[in-house]
Amino acid sequence: MNKMDVIVVGAGPTGLFLASELALRGVPVTVLERLEEPDPTIKSGSINVASAEILDRRGLLPAAEEVQRRRLAEAGTFTGGRSNRTVRELTDAAGRASRRFPVLGHFAGIMFRHDLVDQDDPVLAAHTAVANGILVPQHDLELLLGEHCAKLGVEIRRGVEVRGLRSTGSGLDDDADVVVETDAGDFAAGWVVAADGGRSVIRKRLGVDFAGTGPEMVGYQAIADFEDASELRRGWNWTPRGIYTYGPVPGRVLVARFAPRPEDKDAPVTLEELQSAVRDVTGIPVTITRLRGRATRWSDNARQASTYRRGRVFLAGDAAHVHSPFSAQGLNLGLGDAVNLGWKLAATIQGHAPAGLLDTYHSERHPIGAWVLDWTRAQVALMRGDERTAQLRKVVGDELFAVPGATDRMVALSSGILQRYDVADDTTAPVGSIAGDVDLKSGTRLADHAHDGLFVLVDRSADGRYADAVGGREERIVHVSDPDASQPSLFVRPDGIIAWADASADQARKLLDIAIQRWVG
Numbered sequence: 099m100n101k102m103d104v105i106v107v108g109a110g111p112t113g114l115f116l117a118s119e120l121a122l123r124g125v126p127v128t129v130l131e132r133l134e135e136p137d138p139t140i141k142s143g144s145i146n147v148a149s150a151e152i153l154d155r156r157g158l159l160p161a162a163e164e165v166q167r168r169r170l171a172e173a174g175t176f177t178g179g180r181s182n183r184t185v186r187e188l189t190d191a192a193g194r195a196s197r198r199f200p201v202l203g204h205f206a207g208i209m210f211r212h213d214l215v216d217q218d219d220p221v222l223a224a225h226t227a228v229a230n231g232i233l234v235p236q237h238d239l240e241l242l243l244g245e246h247c248a249k250l251g252v253e254i255r256r257g258v259e260v261r262g263l264r265s266t267g268s269g270l271d272d273d274a275d276v277v278v279e280t281d282a283g284d285f286a287a288g289w290v291v292a293a294d295g296g297r298s299v300i301r302k303r304l305g306v307d308f309a310g311t312g313p314e315m316v317g318y319q320a321i322a323d324f325e326d327a328s329e330l331r332r333g334w335n336w337t338p339r340g341i342y343t344y345g346p347v348p349g350r351v352l353v354a355r356f357a358p359r360p361e362d363k364d365a366p367v368t369l370e371e372l373q374s375a376v377r378d379v380t381g382i383p384v385t386i387t388r389l390r391g392r393a394t395r396w397s398d399n400a401r402q403a404s405t406y407r408r409g410r411v412f413l414a415g416d417a418a419h420v421h422s423p424f425s426a427q428g429l430n431l432g433l434g435d436a437v438n439l440g441w442k443l444a445a446t447i448q449g450h451a452p453a454g455l456l457d458t459y460h461s462e463r464h465p466i467g468a469w470v471l472d473w474t475r476a477q478v479a480l481m482r483g484d485e486r487t488a489q490l491r492k493v494v495g496d497e498l499f500a501v502p503g504a505t506d507r508m509v510a511l512s513s514g515i516l517q518r519y520d521v522a523d524d525t526t527a528p529v530g531s532i533a534g535d536v537d538l539k540s541g542t543r544l545a546d547h548a549h550d551g552l553f554v555l556v557d558r559s560a561d562g563r564y565a566d567a568v569g570g571r572e573e574r575i576v577h578v579s580d581p582d583a584s585q586p587s588l589f590v591r592p593d594g595i596i597a598w599a600d601a602s603a604d605q606a607r608k609l610l611d612i613a614i615q616r617w618v619g
Contacts, residue, residue: 102128103447105278105287107260107300109133111236112415112432113293114243114252115152119440119592121250122156122551125447128287129247129254130280132294136244139392140319140350141236142426147200148514148532149430150228152437153242155548155594161242162231169233173346200229203425203512206480207334207341208495210512214505222506224534225515227543236429258282260294262303263411270304271409289443290411293432296399298417304408310401310420310471314478315340317354317422318367318375320393321347325385336491338483340379349390353379354422356483359397367393398422398478400471406435406460414439419467421474430514431470435463441551441592445619450574452619462519473511519595522616524609526601533590538580544590551592552576553618558587558600567610574618589613 104120106113109131120127145153145162153162199222201212217223234242247254259281266286267274278285292300301308324330330344330351340355353375360371372393373386400421406413415432439459445451480491499505510516518530536544536556547554553575557564560581568575589598589610598613600606 099277099284099286101275101286101288102126103287104128104289104291104443105130105276105285106291106293107278108293108295108415108417109136109240109244109254109256110293110295110415110432111239111243111429112436113291114240114247114254115433116291116293116414116436116440117252117254118156118243118247118250119436119551120444121247121252123441123444123448125444127252128285129252130258130260130278130285131254131256132259134257136237136240138237139394140321141394142423142429143235143347143350144202144233144426145239145433146203146426146430146512146514147225147228147232148517149433150231150234151225151515151532151534151545151594152433153231154228154545156246156551157549158242158246159228159231159545161245162228162234165235165238165242166230166233169235169347172348173233197226198229199223199226199509199513200232201509202232203509204334205508205512206424206477206491206494207336207343208480208491208499209334210505210509211499214499215509216503216506219503219506219510221510221515225513225532227535227545236426239429255282260299263290263300265409269409270411273409276410288410289447291439291443292411292413292417293415293436294417296401296416296420298413300411301403301413301417304411304413306408306413307404308401309404310399311475313359313397313399315354315356315398315422315481316359316375317352317396317398318372318393319350319352319396320367320372321349321390322351322369322372322386322393323349323388323390325387327384329382330380330384335380336481336488337379337381338488339381340483341481342376342379351376354398354481355379356481359395363395367395396423398474400475402464402467402471406464407456412439412443412459418463419471421471422478424474424477425512427470427474431467434466434514434517437593438463444551445574450619452616455617455619466517521591521595521597522609522613524598524605526599528588528596529599531596533588533594533596536588538578539582540580544578544588547576547578548590548592548594550576553592553614554578554588554590556580556588556590558582558585564600564607564610567607567614571614571618575614591617 104127106117106129117127262279276290332345334343342353402419414435587600
């Protein structure tokens, strides 16, 4: 039995991106996936801004933009809630990327109105470069990341079902290697990452507690042919029986109702079951004539692993947290896990990680996961069909969201750009936040210098005074000289988090050295 450096279980977006991050830094990695081919089942219809920026930092934004162009051609005009607009407004007349913040989401089915968003808000204005790369459905994202992995030499073994794992030492908590047990034989590895979904075999084998709250609703998503869908309203719509959306792709329907899930949760969704749910929630006697592909069934079951690490085994994506899929939060949360863990694990394997680096994966990502679970629970609470909830929705939608700045804040939260980590003793903004768009005087952007997954030091000093801080770490830190007295110098981690800024001029160099030692080693 040959030993592998890293085994990633699961070839969804989380597993594929994590594998690519390891391969980017020269770490051999093998992905084991149960399915023979990428799953074409309709799932998330887009990614958020924070996820698009992850792709941007690895040079994948052009591919995402191509997917969005194709999607816009399919979607045409999209009408949502009380606001009519066309998603083609995301691009200008010449088809170039709009430097406006994309406003396409919702909270509990209450559409964000683009006319209430202040595009000059400094938080939103710092994250506009990826506006043309967010309409990327999960299936297209998996294909995109699969191609990325292939270029990096990642080995993906499909049709392999993982059944368990064991340690080569006294237990899975120790520092011994791990053996992954599959129907195709056993595979030994120095490290294992479980990205095998909400029913993770690996998590169950580890015995990690998966506490949370049970489901209140059952939802369905499909692309279907309707005899007459003219009465179905496009965009997100609330009714006393639940919530639904129709479009923007012709025939795409998502419906969620407050009802128990079927006893057999794994049974395929039939045309009759989907039609019954659509009729119940919408109150419209539609007739579905055909399902195009497989319909999915889901719930708002919200649970989180008590720890994201057990010895040499990590949990990521849905294996670490599950919740309702509104706004594709699970997909985006998983990509955040992957970009956080990838460089840390690679540095550890290659022997230059500072002490305790791997422990920061749990300490940074677990609070973010807990926040997302609460964010989705709050939305479900605001979707209930009773009269008091209806009144509350009216107050939230008509009054609170109309307050200047309120919609800006909600849009920023749902887009993932307000996530922060405790990365330094210096908590001065923007330290700990996502870098976003950083335009340089050379005509390039920060993201252009992050394609290799390295740390980036943007040195805005006139005399290049921070260059020597990189000394001996040139293979791990990219030094970018960009003299500009109006902007702060920045030290940015491979996951796009700002670990240092020279806002405190009197201690700037000392704090930079501390940040480099803490994160680079």
